[in-house]
Amino acid sequence: MNFCPKCAGTLEERILEGKTRQACTVCDFVFYRDPKPVAGVLAFKGEKLLLIQRGNEPKLGQWSFPTGYVDIGDTPMETAVREAKEEADVDVELDRLLGVYSNENRTVVLIIYVGRVVAGTPAGRAEALDARLFTLDTLPELAFDHDYHILEDLFHQNTDS
Ligand SMILES: [Zn+2]
Numbered sequence: 736m737n738f739c740p741k742c743a744g745t746l747e748e749r750i751l752e753g754k755t756r757q758a759c760t761v762c763d764f765v766f767y768r769d770p771k772p773v774a775g776v777l778a779f780k781g782e783k784l785l786l787i788q789r790g791n792e793p794k795l796g797q798w799s800f801p802t803g804y805v806d807i808g809d810t811p812m813e814t815a816v817r818e819a820k821e822e823a824d825v826d827v828e829l830d831r832l833l834g835v836y837s838n839e840n841r842t843v844v845l846i847i848y849v850g851r852v853v854a855g856t857p858a859g860r861a862e863a864l865d866a867r868l869f870t871l872d873t874l875p876e877l878a879f880d881h882d883y884h885i886l887e888d889l890f891h892q893n894t895d896s
Contacts, residue, residue, distance in 0.1 A: 739759035739761065739762060739764050739766075740764070740766070741759065741762055741764045742759060742761050742762045742764070744759045744760055744761030744762060744764075745759070745760050745761070746758060746759055746760070746766060747759075747760050749765075751765060768842075770837060770842055770843050770844045771804055771805075771842065771843050771844070772804070772805040772811065772843070772844050772846060773802050773803065773804055773805065773814075773843045773844065773845050773846070774802065774803065774805050774811035774812070774814035774815040774818070774845075774846045774847075774848070775800045775801055775802030775803070775815055775818060775845065775846075775847050775848070776800065776801060776815040776816070776818075776819055776827055776829060776847070776848045776849070776850045777800055777833060777847065777848070777849050777850070777885070777886075777889060778800075778801070778819055778823075778825070778827045778850045778851060778852050779849075779850070779851055779852065780851065780852040780868050782870055782871070783868035783869060783870055784868065784869055784870075784871060784874070785800075785801065785819070785823055785825065785827075785852055785857055785866065785867075785868055786798045786799065786800065786866070786867060786868075786869055786874070786875070786877075787799065787800070787801050787822045787823050787859065787863035787865070787866045788859060788863060788864040788865040788866070788867075789862070789863065789864070789878055790859070790861075790862045790863055790864045791862050793878075794878035794879065796864065797875075797876065797877070797878035798874075798875045798876070798877055798878060799877055799878040799879060799882055800847070800882065800885070801815075801818045801819045801821075801822045801823055801863070801866075802815075802818055802845065802847075803817065803818035803821070803822075805846075811846040811848075812829055812848065815827075815829060815846075815847075815848050815850070816828075816829065816850075819850075819852075820855075821860060821861045821862075822859070822860060822861050822862060822863040822866060823855075823857045823858065823859070823860070823863060823866035824855050824856070824857065824858045824860050824866065825852045825854065825855035825856070825857055825866075826852070826853050826854040826855050827850045827851060827852055827853065828850055828851050828853050829848040829849070829850040830848070830849050830850050830851065831848065831849050832846070832847075832848055832849075833847045833848060833849050833885065833888055833889060833892070834847055834885070834888050835847075836881050836884065836885060845881065845885075847885055849889065852868075
Protein backbone atom coordinates (compact mmCIF):
# COMPACT_ATOMS: atom_id res chain seq x y z
CA MET A 736 0.00 0.00 0.00
CA ASN A 737 1.50 3.33 -1.09
CA PHE A 738 -1.41 5.68 -0.49
CA CYS A 739 -3.51 6.44 2.55
CA PRO A 740 -6.83 4.53 2.52
CA LYS A 741 -8.55 7.51 4.18
CA CYS A 742 -7.34 10.51 2.18
CA ALA A 743 -5.13 9.04 -0.58
CA GLY A 744 -2.17 11.00 0.78
CA THR A 745 1.32 9.58 0.46
CA LEU A 746 2.42 7.10 3.12
CA GLU A 747 5.82 7.25 4.75
CA GLU A 748 7.63 4.98 7.15
CA ARG A 749 7.63 6.12 10.76
CA ILE A 750 8.88 4.52 13.93
CA LEU A 751 5.84 4.27 16.20
CA GLU A 752 5.62 2.25 19.40
CA GLY A 753 9.07 0.91 18.60
CA LYS A 754 8.02 -0.53 15.23
CA THR A 755 8.26 0.65 11.65
CA ARG A 756 4.77 1.60 10.47
CA GLN A 757 3.33 3.16 7.34
CA ALA A 758 1.77 6.52 8.21
CA CYS A 759 0.03 9.18 6.12
CA THR A 760 1.99 12.38 5.51
CA VAL A 761 -1.31 14.31 5.16
CA CYS A 762 -3.74 13.07 7.83
CA ASP A 763 -1.42 11.00 10.07
CA PHE A 764 -3.50 7.85 9.58
CA VAL A 765 -1.40 4.85 10.67
CA PHE A 766 -1.67 1.76 8.51
CA TYR A 767 -1.47 -1.25 10.84
CA ARG A 768 -0.78 -4.56 9.15
CA ASP A 769 -2.93 -7.12 10.98
CA PRO A 770 -2.07 -10.81 10.87
CA LYS A 771 -4.77 -13.06 9.48
CA PRO A 772 -6.24 -15.87 11.58
CA VAL A 773 -5.59 -19.37 10.24
CA ALA A 774 -7.09 -22.50 11.82
CA GLY A 775 -5.97 -26.10 11.49
CA VAL A 776 -6.02 -29.50 13.12
CA LEU A 777 -3.62 -32.24 14.14
CA ALA A 778 -6.03 -35.04 13.22
CA PHE A 779 -5.19 -38.55 14.36
CA LYS A 780 -6.53 -41.87 13.20
CA GLY A 781 -5.32 -44.26 15.86
CA GLU A 782 -1.61 -43.51 16.22
CA LYS A 783 -1.32 -41.92 12.80
CA LEU A 784 -1.29 -38.20 12.03
CA LEU A 785 -3.00 -36.68 8.99
CA LEU A 786 -0.77 -34.51 6.78
CA ILE A 787 -1.39 -32.84 3.46
CA GLN A 788 1.12 -32.14 0.71
CA ARG A 789 0.96 -28.45 -0.14
CA GLY A 790 -0.17 -27.52 -3.63
CA ASN A 791 0.55 -23.81 -3.19
CA GLU A 792 3.55 -21.64 -2.56
CA PRO A 793 5.12 -21.15 -0.14
CA LYS A 794 6.58 -24.61 0.41
CA LEU A 795 4.89 -26.17 -2.62
CA GLY A 796 5.14 -29.97 -2.46
CA GLN A 797 6.07 -30.10 1.22
CA TRP A 798 3.96 -31.63 3.98
CA SER A 799 2.05 -29.87 6.72
CA PHE A 800 -1.20 -29.98 8.66
CA PRO A 801 -4.47 -29.02 6.97
CA THR A 802 -5.01 -25.32 7.67
CA GLY A 803 -6.90 -22.44 6.16
CA TYR A 804 -7.90 -18.83 6.61
CA VAL A 805 -10.81 -18.19 8.93
CA ASP A 806 -13.64 -16.65 6.90
CA ILE A 807 -15.87 -13.98 8.37
CA GLY A 808 -18.88 -15.82 9.81
CA ASP A 809 -16.95 -19.03 10.54
CA THR A 810 -15.43 -19.94 13.87
CA PRO A 811 -11.85 -21.23 13.98
CA MET A 812 -13.26 -24.65 14.91
CA GLU A 813 -15.51 -24.68 11.86
CA THR A 814 -12.57 -23.62 9.71
CA ALA A 815 -10.34 -26.42 11.00
CA VAL A 816 -13.03 -29.04 10.26
CA ARG A 817 -13.75 -27.54 6.84
CA GLU A 818 -10.09 -27.47 5.78
CA ALA A 819 -9.58 -31.14 6.70
CA LYS A 820 -12.56 -31.95 4.51
CA GLU A 821 -11.51 -29.68 1.64
CA GLU A 822 -7.82 -30.62 1.56
CA ALA A 823 -7.84 -34.27 2.72
CA ASP A 824 -11.44 -35.42 2.10
CA VAL A 825 -11.94 -36.64 5.66
CA ASP A 826 -14.38 -35.83 8.44
CA VAL A 827 -12.69 -34.80 11.67
CA GLU A 828 -13.94 -34.14 15.17
CA LEU A 829 -12.01 -31.70 17.35
CA ASP A 830 -11.10 -32.66 20.91
CA ARG A 831 -9.28 -29.61 22.22
CA LEU A 832 -7.29 -26.49 21.42
CA LEU A 833 -3.57 -27.23 21.28
CA GLY A 834 -2.33 -23.65 21.08
CA VAL A 835 -2.13 -20.34 19.24
CA TYR A 836 1.00 -19.54 17.24
CA SER A 837 2.34 -16.70 15.14
CA ASN A 838 4.96 -17.30 12.49
CA GLU A 839 8.26 -15.57 11.87
CA ASN A 840 6.80 -12.92 9.59
CA ARG A 841 3.75 -12.35 11.77
CA THR A 842 1.45 -12.43 8.76
CA VAL A 843 -0.78 -15.11 10.26
CA VAL A 844 -1.91 -16.27 13.68
CA LEU A 845 -2.34 -20.04 13.75
CA ILE A 846 -5.09 -21.57 15.89
CA ILE A 847 -4.35 -25.30 16.12
CA TYR A 848 -6.66 -28.01 17.47
CA VAL A 849 -6.15 -31.68 18.21
CA GLY A 850 -8.77 -34.02 16.80
CA ARG A 851 -9.62 -37.35 15.23
CA VAL A 852 -10.38 -38.56 11.73
CA VAL A 853 -13.85 -40.10 12.13
CA ALA A 854 -14.72 -40.87 8.50
CA GLY A 855 -13.17 -40.96 5.06
CA THR A 856 -9.92 -42.09 3.47
CA PRO A 857 -7.34 -39.29 3.10
CA ALA A 858 -6.95 -38.07 -0.48
CA GLY A 859 -5.43 -34.81 -1.70
CA ARG A 860 -8.02 -32.33 -2.88
CA ALA A 861 -8.34 -28.59 -3.54
CA GLU A 862 -5.00 -26.99 -2.65
CA ALA A 863 -3.48 -30.31 -1.52
CA LEU A 864 -1.52 -32.55 -3.91
CA ASP A 865 -1.83 -35.53 -1.57
CA ALA A 866 -3.06 -36.41 1.91
CA ARG A 867 -1.89 -39.34 4.00
CA LEU A 868 -1.65 -40.74 7.50
CA PHE A 869 1.85 -41.06 8.99
CA THR A 870 3.09 -42.68 12.16
CA LEU A 871 4.93 -40.10 14.26
CA ASP A 872 8.29 -41.83 13.79
CA THR A 873 7.97 -41.78 9.98
CA LEU A 874 6.85 -38.20 9.41
CA PRO A 875 8.16 -36.55 6.24
CA GLU A 876 10.05 -33.27 6.49
CA LEU A 877 7.52 -30.61 7.46
CA ALA A 878 7.04 -27.37 5.56
CA PHE A 879 7.40 -24.80 8.30
CA ASP A 880 9.59 -24.36 11.37
CA HIS A 881 6.47 -23.68 13.41
CA ASP A 882 5.11 -27.11 12.42
CA TYR A 883 7.83 -28.62 14.60
CA HIS A 884 7.08 -26.19 17.40
CA ILE A 885 3.42 -27.27 17.25
CA LEU A 886 4.35 -30.96 17.37
CA GLU A 887 6.66 -30.35 20.35
CA ASP A 888 3.74 -28.78 22.21
CA LEU A 889 1.63 -31.84 21.45
CA PHE A 890 4.30 -34.18 22.80
CA HIS A 891 4.88 -32.08 25.93
CA GLN A 892 1.18 -31.84 26.70
CA ASN A 893 0.77 -35.59 26.21
CA THR A 894 3.71 -36.23 28.55
CA ASP A 895 2.46 -33.82 31.20
CA SER A 896 -1.05 -35.26 31.39
ZN1 LIG B 1 -4.33 10.29 5.02
